[in-house]
Amino acid sequence: MSTQAEPAPSCNTAREQLAALASAYERDPAREAGYARLRRVRPPAGDRPARSASVLVLFGALDGHPAEHPSAAVPADLDVLLVVRASTLRDHAGEIAFPGGGADPEDADAVATALREAVEETGLDPAGVQVLGALPLAPTVSNFTVTPVLGWWSEPSEVGxxxxxxxxxxxxxxxADLLDPANRCMTVLERAGREWTMPAFRTQHGLLWGFTAAILDGLFEELGWGEPWDEHDRVRPRGY
Structure with a gap:
């Protein structure tokens, strides 16, 4: 007797899962995030002073171009907003990242920073963003202490x-294409006499690695979206 595969959950189910995770962190601020390995494996940042920053981790439903990879955990039209940073920037030049940046004195809180930066970098309409909550602080190699702000694009707007x-x-x-095992790999860095490995993703815009990849990898594992992949597939990011 043949069995039919269960359909992937809807985008509404994905939104509920993301909201539940944000709520769990709000109820238990001491809960360790899935990306806690950032605190253990990141290379030293040097003598630069620490600075607060926020990023917008914005999920939503694609208007078109659904995923090519079939996933049992997420729908084909679930997406996340990303930017390729300009090659002239001081920090993380040319890397794929979430919209975000350093806090300004006029920002009311971490959420305000994330939304302001997202507007400045992508032109999105913040009125269409439902903020689900702030995730635990995460450090970066450039010595920013970052608050990932988890959001849902309830009314997507044009971006560019x-x-x-x-x-x-x-x-x-x-x-789903990020979850494709063929698009998963590990980056290898050598700094301060040590070798550092972190999860990464292959995308049409190049390698997604570092801080952003660690946040996504941690979220996917916590949400139960991950698929088995070859962690022995290792690459060195360009320039490192």
Missing amino acids: VVDAGESAAVFRMPV
């Missing part, structure tokens, strides 16, 4: 490069 000095590209990446 606003300032070429900030972003080289803005794109919405299907989550």
